[in-house]
Amino acid sequence: MSALPSMSGHHAAGAEAYDVVVVGAGFAGMYMLHRLRGQGLKVRVYEQGGDVGGTWYWNRYPGARCDVESMQYSYSFSDELQQEWNWSERYAPQSEILRYVNHVADRFNLRPDIQLSIRVDRAVFAESTNTWSVTTSDGKTVTTNFVVLATGCLSNARVPDIKGLPDFKGQVYHTGHWPHEPVDFTGLRVGVIGTGSSAIQSVPVIAEQARHLTVFQRTANFSIPARNAELTSEEREAFRKNYPEIRRFAREESRNGIYAELPDRGALDDGDNARRAKYEQRWTKGGLTFMLAYNNLILDKAANDSAAGFVREKIAEIVRDPETAKRLQPEDHPIGSKRICVDTEYYATFNRPNVTLVDIKSDSVEEILPNAVRTRSKDHEIDALVLATGFDAMTGSVARIELRGREGRTLNQKWVEGPKTYLGLMSEGFPNLFIITGPGSPSVLSNMIVSIEQHVDWITEAIAFMRERGLETMEASREAEDRWVAHVNEVAHATLYPQANSWYMGANIPGKPRIFMPYIGGVGVYRRTCTEVAANGYEGFVMSAAERAQKMAVSS
Numbered sequence: 001m002s003a004l005p006s007m008s009g010h011h012a013a014g015a016e017a018y019d020v021v022v023v024g025a026g027f028a029g030m031y032m033l034h035r036l037r038g039q040g041l042k043v044r045v046y047e048q049g050g051d052v053g054g055t056w057y058w059n060r061y062p063g064a065r066c067d068v069e070s071m072q073y074s075y076s077f078s079d080e081l082q083q084e085w086n087w088s089e090r091y092a093p094q095s096e097i098l099r100y101v102n103h104v105a106d107r108f109n110l111r112p113d114i115q116l117s118i119r120v121d122r123a124v125f126a127e128s129t130n131t132w133s134v135t136t137s138d139g140k141t142v143t144t145n146f147v148v149l150a151t152g153c154l155s156n157a158r159v160p161d162i163k164g165l166p167d168f169k170g171q172v173y174h175t176g177h178w179p180h181e182p183v184d185f186t187g188l189r190v191g192v193i194g195t196g197s198s199a200i201q202s203v204p205v206i207a208e209q210a211r212h213l214t215v216f217q218r219t220a221n222f223s224i225p226a227r228n229a230e231l232t233s234e235e236r237e238a239f240r241k242n243y244p245e246i247r248r249f250a251r252e253e254s255r256n257g258i259y260a261e262l263p264d265r266g267a268l269d270d271g272d273n274a275r276r277a278k279y280e281q282r283w284t285k286g287g288l289t290f291m292l293a294y295n296n297l298i299l300d301k302a303a304n305d306s307a308a309g310f311v312r313e314k315i316a317e318i319v320r321d322p323e324t325a326k327r328l329q330p331e332d333h334p335i336g337s338k339r340i341c342v343d344t345e346y347y348a349t350f351n352r353p354n355v356t357l358v359d360i361k362s363d364s365v366e367e368i369l370p371n372a373v374r375t376r377s378k379d380h381e382i383d384a385l386v387l388a389t390g391f392d393a394m395t396g397s398v399a400r401i402e403l404r405g406r407e408g409r410t411l412n413q414k415w416v417e418g419p420k421t422y423l424g425l426m427s428e429g430f431p432n433l434f435i436i437t438g439p440g441s442p443s444v445l446s447n448m449i450v451s452i453e454q455h456v457d458w459i460t461e462a463i464a465f466m467r468e469r470g471l472e473t474m475e476a477s478r479e480a481e482d483r484w485v486a487h488v489n490e491v492a493h494a495t496l497y498p499q500a501n502s503w504y505m506g507a508n509i510p511g512k513p514r515i516f517m518p519y520i521g522g523v524g525v526y527r528r529t530c531t532e533v534a535a536n537g538y539e540g541f542v543m544s545a546a547e548r549a550q551k552m553a554v555s556s
């Protein structure tokens with residue numbers, strides 16, 4: 001326990017008082033709790049799910065796995081933990097990741113400070129006391145000095161507004177909100193709407209069960225084989241032995257928080273044969289790092305075209321029906337400008353006699369009938385419908401909470417033209433409100449665990465800094481925030497990313513402002529920026545002591 005006093009000095013009488021309220025008990029909220037408790041702070045975590053795990057609690061669809069290898073998609077803060085946990089596969093299934101999260105909750109005794117099945121509905125900052133009042137779905141209000149939003153980037157499942165959907169007489173599922181009981185599609189005609197990562201993982205598994213599967217595709221996506229396999233004990237040992245360097249590299253040198261061999265040249269620096277051999281090698285190795293074949297794939301359109309062309313050729317080789325292969329070949333965005341998908345037998349699934357691909361760009365969905373999806377040209381009869389339609393990403397979960405900062409202004413009002421933050425950590429006008437992996441930080445462009453740990457450590461240190469100096473509020477300055485928002489956009493527009501209608505841009509939500517949300521500058525670069533900001537006395541942030549505390553100091 002820290003020798004410093006708890007901070008809950010100026011809270012209104014009556015309400016329960018905390019130093020920090022954390023919203024969400026996924027990977028971010030759990031580690032945040034662990035660090036803050038280590039500082040002797042009184043912390044309460046609210047989690048709307050029935051258990052810990054966040055994304056991994058909700059996304060239970062068939063075939064759900066992470067697209068970052070488990071030996072790297074895992075906490076690094078405890079060497080004992082990373083040495084003792086046995087990942088079974090290169091990409092562990094969702095159930096195993098959830099077991100791991102639960103193991104962490106127990107191992108670090110986190111549960112007593114986590115309240116489950118409780119949503120945070122509103123948080124209001126009181127300028128008179130410099131505290132937040134947090135109201136939860138059970139009607140209670142507590143006060144706290146700090147609020148940390150650990151609400152996740154992809155946690156607000158999005159059900160599209162399709163005519164007739166409520167009248168469908170079979171079961172409707174959303175991949176991001178999957179039932180806890182096993183779903184059995186045996187003997188059923190199933191429809192899947194959407195072809196993003198969630199669909200690409202679930203389609204091959206559903207196809208094995210269903211009598212017939214119809215996949216409704218609006219936009220084709222690039223997918224690379226996962227090459228998932230059981231991990232041998234030698235492979236696990238190699239990671240464990242080299243963890244110090246693997247983790248250091250991921251944090252400090254990588255762009256995306258993943259330890260991987262970095263390319264030393266651009267795609268056009270190699271001749272046709274050498275380039276093809278390199279893509280082939282990456283394709284055979286599998287996984288997200290396909291995009292690391294060359295150092296300019298996401299910067300130079302001609303370089304990108306060479307990689308995209310390679311994957312299109314692979315699709316044509318795998319898929320036997322030329323019409324279907326053509327429909328599956330993405331043509332409307334550069335490869336990697338939407339998160340590249342990682343699959344097991346996705347394209348090959350379209351060779352099965354019980355699978356049909358419907359291109360709903362040319363043959364759009366008109367409505368859902370009680371027993372079918374009606375597209376312009378025909379009714380596709382189905383018994384069950386899976387919506388793999390994604391999330392209101394990055395801002396969606398934050399937007400669902402009524403957050404009122406200075407002068408009663410809500411964050412939704414402030415972000416009406418797109419999210420504005422300084423470093424993705426704080427937003428001006430909202431003192432003592434931190435966001436873990438918020439818009440404006442590498443977040444979804446990285447191995448989330450690396451970015452989560454970096455933010456949690458930074459926030460922990462900022463709070464400790466304030467306590468040591470008797471400071472009561474911290475917030476982003478308008479000027480620093482404006483500069484950061486401009487920088488995030490400038491970096492994004494120097495790449496091919498904005499050329500895709502992706503959820504990175506908010507383009508999947510009708511009416512959502514189009515602004516590039518994650519920071520592309522790279523995990524290592526971003527980390528150095530945050531470290532320098534802190535070393536320079538939290539440059540760009542305004543910190544202040546309470547007037548009351550100052551008065552007390554003067555009079556004593």
Ligand code: N01
Pocket residue numbers: 065066067068154160161175176193194195196197198199201217218219339342360388389390391444503508
């Ligand atoms: O969601 P998405 P997701 N009518 O938004 C379509 C992470 N993740 O859940 O592209 C018809 O990518 C939409 O079509 P279009 C990962 O970061 C990771 O699959 O907008 N179709 C698209 O095809 C990922 O990027 C893992 O034209 C509609 C699909 O639905 C992120 O989560 C696994 C529609 C949505 O794709 C989101 O992935 C899963 C409509 N009205 C997820 N509305 C791994 O780690 C939407 N679509 C492997």
